[in-house]
Structures are given as C-alpha cells and as structure tokens.
Amino acid sequence: MSLREPPAVRETLARAIGAARLRDGAAPRDLVDDLLPPVVARPESAGEVAELLGCAAREGFAVIPTAGGTRRAFGNPPERADVLLDLGALASLREWSPRDGVLVAEPALAVGDAERLVAADAQTLAGDWPVRSTGTLGGSAAAGRPPLDALGPAGPRWSVIGVEVALPDGTLRRHGARVAKNVAGFDVTRLHVGALGTLGVITEITLRARPRAGRKSETPFSESNAFRANVLGPDGTEVAAVELRMPGGRLAPAEPPTTLCLDEPADSASARDRFRAWLARWREVASAANGVAIVLAAPPSWKRDVDVWCGEPPAALPLMRKLKALYDPTRVLNPGRYVAGL
C-alpha cells in the first residue's frame, strides 16, 4: 500500500517530469500481478527517467518499470506499486556497427527488431539470448534468464557489454564500453543484468553480436541444461511455469512429475496447496543436484505463498541486501519482487 493518495502521487510526479507524461493506471493492462498502480509514467528521455526515480525515492513512491510487458508476471508480487514506469517511448536504435559487431540501443527496442537488423549482416544477438519479438532488450537484460543450452560463453555475461542506468539517487551512470574486451574497473554492468530492475533502470544498452556461423557450429553439441515444468488447469491451459536448471541438464526420473495436472479450479485453496507441495519437492530434487527451481509465472496468490526464486535464500543474501541498500535505500524499485523479498 502506498503511503500517499493517488492524486498526490500524480501531482508530485508532474512537477518532476511534466503532466504530459502521466496518465491514470487502468485495469487490466496496467496490472502488476493483482496490484493496479494508480499512475503510469511514460518518460521520453533517460534524463526524465532519472528525474522520476529521484522524485520517487524522495517521496517513497514504489516504481514498477515495464517495457514490452511480456514478463511482467515474473518475480514475487510487489509489496507496493505507486507508479508503472512505461519505458516504451525509449525505443530507438543508437548505433549498429556490423564491422565492430556492436549494437547500442535504448532499452525498449524490441528484441525481434534488433535481431532482424543484425541478421541482415549475417550476425546474431539471439544465439546467446532468449528472443521474443515483443520483449525488449532492456527487459531481457533485466529479466531474461541465461540461455538454456549454453555451451561455452553465452548469455548476458557474453552479450551485454555496457549499460547506462538511472538510479534512485536521480543520476545516470555509464558502465562498460563499446568493445567486448574491456576489464577496466569493476564490471558494474553485471549487477544490473538479471536484477529485475531492483537496483536501477536500464536506459541504454550496448550489446555485442556474433557471426551467425558460430551459432551454427554449436548446434551439434546442443544439450539443454534447463527444463520447464508446469501446472495445467482443468481445461489444459498453463497456470504456472517453473524453470528447472540443473548442472549438465540432469533431471531426476519422472518423480516429481514435470507437469502437474489440476482437476480443481486454479483459484481453489487445494490447487494452491498442491502447487506449493509440488514446487517444494522439485526444490529438494534441484538443490540435491546443485540446481535451482525458479517460478517463471504463477497466479499472484500462489506466488505469495512461496518465494518464486528459491527455497533456501542464497548464501550471499547479506551481501545482496547491502547492494540493494546502496543503490535503492528507500526501496522504491520493484520492492519485494526480487530474491527473498529484496
């Protein structure tokens, strides 16, 4: 719950980035799990994003960034949601240099559009990257999971070579460079990748592409190291999905089942209990094999019952808390959505 009334939120933000950038939140399209942010802000520059975050941090408004919206259900349900930060207006390509294999873009450029662009030059971003044409580059960096069949170097630690981020202190920071081989200073870019927008908002992203040829020559070895388990409702539609990520793709034999078929309605207490028990068993299997089981999507009420990220919190949770406190001391960015409620 917000400490402020919606009109106050909107007035305060209007002073920061102008009323023209704001509208009221409307269900269902602006829902974040089952919370409706009263205000939707659509900034038109990185500077405006930083202004907005600075203002939100001073006032204690919880901000939920969103771009393509394809993964809005990922993460724990937020504790609060005052402002939906729509990054959709920041979608332009800054640069694509085929000779350098480097692409620089605003965060809301669609993954599919970027991939088509580099594919025309016989290169690929997607070889290392989960693509969904309406998902955005920034959203993928913030919420994407490393590829499921990585062999050798792949995934965001390979692809994302630089970011500009807006922080809750109202500033913009640049890390990384336009070259893939760069070890100057701490690799701060890594902190924002996979952080689900809980430390800062990515306002520009620099990616490396690779020749398509490399992609092809990897295929013969491909072997998945992550599986998707899911829960189906009585009508056969997917109600929840879980990523099972095991070293070397090891999966225990059929037990527990990779698909849980419900015969009761998904909103019943018994369905929720069965999900929780099924997930707990998967988590035992996963942790015994040094793997993890992460809930990719589930009804909000189910998610509130568990931590979508893990059973046991990571050993380095105290360090992660300190990081969160450093970047977002008043907990305004996606509060509660990350690991162990960060």
Next chain:
Amino acid sequence: MSDRLVAALSAIVGPDAVVADRASLTTYESDAFGLVRGDARAVVLPRSTDEVSRVVALCHREHVPVVPRGAGTGLSGGAAPVDGGVIVETARMKRILSIDAAARLAVVQPGVANAVLSAAARPHGLVFGPDPSSGAVCTLGGNAAENAGGPHALKHGLTTQHVLGLEVVLANGEVVNLGGAVDGMPGYDLVGLFVGSEGLLGVTTALTVRLSPLAPETRTLLVAFPSLVAGCEAVGDLIEAGLEPSALEALDRGTIATIEASAEYAAGYPLDAELALLVDLDGTAVEVERAVAEASRICRARGATEIREGADESSRRKLWKGRKSAFGAMGRLRGDVYVLDGTVPRSALPRVLAFTVDVAARYGLTICNVFHAGDGNLHPNISFDGRDPDMTRRALAAGAEILRACVDAGGSITGEHGVGVEKLSFMHWMFGERELAEMEALKRLVDPSLSLNPGKLIPSTKGCAEAKGKHDLVGEPR
C-alpha cells in the same frame, strides 16, 4: 612488531608456510609489471580455505593490508604490495577438487594453473576456454581476478563467461559462496562483480568453472599482408562475412623480425610481411573446410601475399610457436618491455595501429605490435632499458598516449590485463566522477576498511599507497 605478526601467521599456517626474510621477500616486490614495487611484511602460503580465512581475519584485526597473489604474472602491478602488508599466495592451493565431465564442470582451488586444468579436462574431450599466453603458470584465481582472456577469447570468451561459482574470503575473514553450479542462480550476479575485481573484494579460495567441448576439428592459417591497413581490414572483412574464427591474432613486421632473430623462438614467419594474421577456424570438418576456403578468399581479396595452412596438430603448433613466444623474444631487444593492453572497435584498428607507429617515431622508441586482432585488443610492446630513466619516462608517456587514443576511438584502457596500479591515472578517461565513486562505494560495501589489495583499480583509494618504484606512473599526455 612485525615478529609478533609473523609468529601469529605461523601459528595459523605453520612456520614453513610463512616467508618473512628480506632476501626471499624481494621476489615478491612486484609482478610481471616490474615498474611498481612494494615491500610486504610477510608472504603466507595457506593450504586451505580455513587457513586463508584465519590469516585474513588476523590481518583485519591487526589493520594489516592483504594482497592476494597467484603466480605473479600480472601485467599491471595488481599483485605488487604497494602498501606493504601480507601477501597471501595460493601456490599451495593447487588441487583440482572435481571434474564432472557430464555436467562439463570443474571445481578447483585458486592456485591451479590454467593449462593444468585444461590438460586434466582434455581426456574428457573438454577444455577450459580462456587460454592466456601465460597459461602454463598463471593461476585460475589470478585469471578470475583479472578476468583474463587469451588468443581464443574472440570465440570462446573471457574468464567471466566461464566462472559459475566462487568461494571467497571477505576482508574480515568471512567465507561466502557466490553463484553456484549453474548459470542464472537466483540473486544479483556477484560472481560477475567479483570476477575482474583484481583481488579488491575477496580472496578466491575455490572456483566452479565451466568446461567447454573441444572442437572436433581446428585448422590454422598464417596469412601475410603487404601493409598494416590491408591486414587490419581483412580482420573486419572476416567477421563481417559471418565467419567466426576461434582465434584471429596479428603480428607486425617488428614482432616477426624479433621472433625470427632468436634461434630459440624462430618459427619461419614471412619476414617481408608488414602484418601476419594467425587464424584458427574450428567446428565440424565440413564447416572448417568451408570456412578455410572462405577466409582464404577474403584474405586474397585484401592482397594477401602468402597463405600457409596447418591442418594437423604438429603443423598447427609450428605456426603458433612464434606467436606464443613473442613476449619472450621481445624481452631480448632491450631487456624491458612495457606491454600495453588497449582495446579498440575493430573498425578503428587500422587507424590506431598506424598511430602506434607514429608514437614510436616521435618518442624514438621501438614498438612491436602483437595482438588479439579479432577482439580489437592491441598489445603494443614498448622496448626500453629500465636502467635508463629518460628512456623509461618516454616509454611510459608513449604508452599513455596510445591508451588515450584507444579510449578516444571508443575502446578501453585494458582488454585483459587489468588496471592494477599501472592504469590508475587513466581510469577517469573512461569513467565519470560518479562512476568512480560508485566503484569506491562498492569496494567499501564489501571491505569498509580498504584492507584488501589497497592502492589498486580505484584511483580515489590510492591515497597512502606509496609506490617504491622510482618512476612516476602518471604519464598522462595532453
């Protein structure tokens, strides 16, 4: 006072694992970047995580800096004890704890040498991807701390893409596990932050690393070009044609001459070439066949005067021999070599390489270029005589000017060797005040008393570090 410290350290690791006599300590004054030095109070050689933890905790209580050290092959002064303190050397933590061939994972202690792990993985058809030229001695702990690369980083990546988990001892002695046995563990990517942090955030005591399948086939081409520009443009052409060589290395005329002049290192490289490219193409037999034909065609179109092919292991090894011994051969020129490590976008290679020639002429120095061309990672090697202060000053100033040109071209002051002490004063070319302050804040978050490897990487924390070296490293050009 120092004796009390030595006694306390000996009580933890045993007297045979503490080095504290002046004569032995001189070996530890610097790393392979000889221009910065310092005097450590002692070197300890722990055998286990627990010993590292107790040593670091002791130093923390006593307010003594801790400098982690692997094999000391670093090229930026990272392991030099510029602020004194205790060096924690990992030479006795050399065990490969496990290799899980099916999961393509290894768990190792930090002192295992890079090539030792690859040799152990080879019978399983696997290899550790990063292959720094120093691989025979440099340690995996050092590789992770520097985020090391190597000739095959172009396709197979830097160390960061191969480390899944780290066990680290924090500045207060606490042991923490970061990451795990799979990519994408829940939570912030602390492994990504710690890799490349040059020993400032923790002492690595174990690593879980990815092993990669050996390519079924690799072929090597040695291609001679009549000009620097033609060779550099061929590099860009190869990538733009959609080829992905696993290595794409370049040697200039000076480097070739130096290698060929040495009886020990001579590899039969073409002496009349201005630039030679060494190209590895890997994949299935069919793919490699096609790639070799395509690469040859592209190089000829750029005016290649000669193309030699190594198809089997022994002929490949022969072609690589000169490249691998280039640094060693260069040391023969004047005794000292200042190895630069700037990166530029591939499209800027011809321009920046030509600039190094210009700088060499202006400073009256010999600069040989041998570099990871595919990555745009230049290694201009400046030969100088360290006993000649004027020449040393010129070498440093010339180096700074070249690195500045790399940054101006949109690149970096370091592609794989790290900032260490050497590049402290260049950091603000790449980062604003806010970003540098952010790095310091991250450092203080994990190590509030700045006791781990002080005087490195973050310019603002250089403070009290008093380099013993007689050369001022602030050679910033205007």
